[in-house]
Amino acid sequence: MANEHIDAIILADLKDVMEADFNRLITIYFEDVSLRLEALHQSLLTHDLAALCKTAHSLKGSSSNIGAPRLAELLQKMEDMAKQGTLQDETLLLQKIQDECQLVRVELMQWMQSA
Amino acid sequence: MDTKPLRLLIADDNDSDRLILKTILEKQGHVVFSASDGAEALVMFQKEAPDLVLLDALMPVMNGFEAARAIKLAAYGDLVPIIFITSLKDAASLADCLKAGGDDFISKPYNRIILHAKIQAHARMRRLHEVVQEQRDKISKHNDHLMREQEVAKAVFDNIAHSGCIDAPNIKSLLSPMAVFNGDMVLVAKKPADGMYVLLGDFTGHGLPAAIGALPASEIFYGMSRKGFTMQEILREINRKLKQILPVGVFCCACMLDLSFHEGMVKIWMGGLPDLIIFRTKTKKMERIRSAHLPLGVLSDEKLLLQLDVLHLDYGDKIYVWSDGIHEALNAQGEMFGTQALDQVFHNNNQADDLFDEVLHAVKVFTGDQAQDDDYTMVEVSMANEHEVFNDRQDEDEGFAKKLIVMDCTITCELRPDSLRTFNPLPLVTHYLREIPGLKNHSGKLYTVIAELYSNALEHGLLRLSSSLKNSAQGFASYYKQRTLALDALKSGCVTIKLNCEPLENRGGRLKIRVEDSGFGFDHENMMSNQLKKQGYSGRGIPLILSMCQSVIYYGNGNAVEVVFDWD
Numbered sequence: 001m002a003n004e005h006i007d008a009i010i011l012a013d014l015k016d017v018m019e020a021d022f023n024r025l026i027t028i029y030f031e032d033v034s035l036r037l038e039a040l041h042q043s044l045l046t047h048d049l050a051a052l053c054k055t056a057h058s059l060k061g062s063s064s065n066i067g068a069p070r071l072a073e074l075l076q077k078m079e080d081m082a083k084q085g086t087l088q089d090e091t092l093l094l095q096k097i098q099d100e101c102q103l104v105r106v107e108l109m110q111w112m113q114s115a
Numbered sequence: 116m117d118t119k120p121l122r123l124l125i126a127d128d129n130d131s132d133r134l135i136l137k138t139i140l141e142k143q144g145h146v147v148f149s150a151s152d153g154a155e156a157l158v159m160f161q162k163e164a165p166d167l168v169l170l171d172a173l174m175p176v177m178n179g180f181e182a183a184r185a186i187k188l189a190a191y192g193d194l195v196p197i198i199f200i201t202s203l204k205d206a207a208s209l210a211d212c213l214k215a216g217g218d219d220f221i222s223k224p225y226n227r228i229i230l231h232a233k234i235q236a237h238a239r240m241r242r243l244h245e246v247v248q249e250q251r252d253k254i255s256k257h258n259d260h261l262m263r264e265q266e267v268a269k270a271v272f273d274n275i276a277h278s279g280c281i282d283a284p285n286i287k288s289l290l291s292p293m294a295v296f297n298g299d300m301v302l303v304a305k306k307p308a309d310g311m312y313v314l315l316g317d318f319t320g321h322g323l324p325a326a327i328g329a330l331p332a333s334e335i336f337y338g339m340s341r342k343g344f345t346m347q348e349i350l351r352e353i354n355r356k357l358k359q360i361l362p363v364g365v366f367c368c369a370c371m372l373d374l375s376f377h378e379g380m381v382k383i384w385m386g387g388l389p390d391l392i393i394f395r396t397k398t399k400k401m402e403r404i405r406s407a408h409l410p411l412g413v414l415s416d417e418k419l420l421l422q423l424d425v426l427h428l429d430y431g432d433k434i435y436v437w438s439d440g441i442h443e444a445l446n447a448q449g450e451m452f453g454t455q456a457l458d459q460v461f462h463n464n465n466q467a468d469d470l471f472d473e474v475l476h477a478v479k480v481f482t483g484d485q486a487q488d489d490d491y492t493m494v495e496v497s498m499a500n501e502h503e504v505f506n507d508r509q510d511e512d513e514g515f516a517k518k519l520i521v522m523d524c525t526i527t528c529e530l531r532p533d534s535l536r537t538f539n540p541l542p543l544v545t546h547y548l549r550e551i552p553g554l555k556n557h558s559g560k561l562y563t564v565i566a567e568l569y570s571n572a573l574e575h576g577l578l579r580l581s582s583s584l585k586n587s588a589q590g591f592a593s594y595y596k597q598r599t600l601a602l603d604a605l606k607s608g609c610v611t612i613k614l615n616c617e618p619l620e621n622r623g624g625r626l627k628i629r630v631e632d633s634g635f636g637f638d639h640e641n642m643m644s645n646q647l648k649k650q651g652y653s654g655r656g657i658p659l660i661l662s663m664c665q666s667v668i669y670y671g672n673g674n675a676v677e678v679v680f681d682w683d
Binding site for chain 2: 060067
């Protein structure tokens with residue numbers, strides 16, 4: 001498991017590419033995260049494994065792109081579990097994901113301000 | 116590195132991912148169109164026609180796999196590379212990407228260098244494909260053009276190479292089918308007076324190049340036949356022309372027949388074709404004539420030999436001439452039909468009229484389904500009576516000719532030994548007579564008359580050959596041999612042809628033909644009565660002329676004769 005919440009190399013790279021759009025990108029990501037976290041929660045409640053898998057997969061992709069490898073890894077676990085159809089400690093995993101999201105959010109806010 | 120800007124379509128349902136990708140690609144100089152699901156991507160693809168597509172695999176509405184299939188379909192023949200963007204890791208999912216028509220994949224998180232390299236690699240593929248496509252279209256257009264040209268050429272070729280009196284009832288011929296442009300030709304022409312010429316030609320090679328030579332050959336054949344030239348003169352002219360125009364290695368294997376219905380005789384020249392077969396209907400015997408000459412278009416004029424086989428034919432006897440396609444027709448095992456099998460068909464025959472079809476049937480049975488190979492030409496010529504073969508066709512411009520005023524003129528033509536050896540006056544004289552209004556429709560008759568008078572004057576008057584030689588089938592051949600020898604040895608003397616033409620009051624005109632030789636003359640009274648009594652092989656002659664003209668009067672020792680021909 002990656003130790004860092006944020007991969008500084010990826011993020012520096014992103015900042016370099018996005019230039020003025022960097023903050024907009026992070027804001028879009030935050031909106032996405034909020035929506036997907038809510039969706040994950042709903043899917044678990046309704047036991048909709050297909051939706052759970054898709055949502056986890058999508059957020060995993062954007063999280064890896066934004067430079068949040070630990071969060072991506074947690075979401076990968078959720079995706080795998082949903083795909084195999086055997087949930088185990090799923091509520092705990094969702095909690096871990098929510099916590100990680102919070103940490104990532106805090107660090108990204110700092111990156112936004114350091115512009 | 117090649118970084119020509121491209122038009123790229125990207126589709127990802129994830130807003131942040133799409134923004135990153137769009138930004139990266141725009142920074143690399145490309146024009147980017149973005150869509151948030153597969154269905155939108157397909158619409159945008161049809162609208163923008165991008166060079167390359169990047170698709171997220173898992174999207175709502177229409178996922179990447181479905182979108183890839185739809186895009187490949189919409190692209191028709193164009194190569195539009197599709198790169199899947201995916202965080203899928205398992206081999207089965209990646210294989211699905213390719214199965215759906217994807218050309219490559221890129222994984223998240225994006226690596227700008229790999230992204231650039233892959234896009235450029237696929238752009239190169241696309242450009243290469245465009246070049247190939249352009250060339251393919253060019254070739255296909257060229258090919259269409261060629262096919263159209265071939266069709267037109269084939270139609271023209273058929274009009275030229277299989278024309279004349281090929282429908283005459285004593286001729287059966289097999290022509291190449293529409294699809295096969297094999298360069299074989301079958302030419303049949305009515306001679307001005309008695310009989311017909313048949314020429315079967317097989318040019319080396321196939322297709323258009325082989326067929327080109329048929330054009331001048333048939334022009335010469337028909338033009339000279341109509342004007343009354345002899346077979347040797349026609350062959351010599353065709354050979355000269357082909358030698359002049361065909362490249363080395365291209366020539367024409369040929370057989371020409373000079374069929375005389377009245378005399379029941381055929382003269383044959385063979386150059387390079389398989390043995391000709393003469394089938395004697397009464398005795399069911401086969402005779403072969405082997406080619407003794409090189410094909411036409413090979414030798415220069417001086418070296419060309421034109422020795423003819425002269426044979427007597429009975430009514431109904433048949434001559435078979437063919438290209439080597441019959442003998443060389445292959446079966447499934449690659450074996451040739453061959454001469455023996457062909458002979459067998461003739462041996463087994465019961466009804467001579469069925470022979471032509473029996474030969475074709477035997478070849479067909481032998482080759483089985485190898486029907487593609489039907490590249491052969493065959494002609495059957497039967498000895499018949501002239502009136503069965505040709506209906507008396509009148510020239511079309513008869514009405515016009517009648518209105519013209521008949522010429523009042525005299526023309527004299529005197530031929531001395533060198534001219535007698537090399538020059539045939541008949542085409543010239545016939546041509547002249549055709550120019551006289553009203554005589555055009557009689558030119559066949561007049562040709563017969565003048566030909567008879569001229570050959571009497573030359574062969575009997577000057578060369579002193581005995582016509583009794585021609586009373587037997589074998590005699591024919593030796594007669595023509597003696598004629599050649601005597602002509603070669605001729606030192607002095609001449610034959611004069613004098614045509615005198617004058618209009619008659621209120622109707623047509625009168626033509627006086629006077630043919631005179633410097634020989635010793637002959638007992639014409641005796642000969643005339645003899646010829647009237649018996650109708651042997653040489654039984655045509657004077658009685659025939661008498662039946663066509665107003666009068667035939669011999670002068671002097673019989674070395675001058677005048678014929679009067681009146682017409683309306």
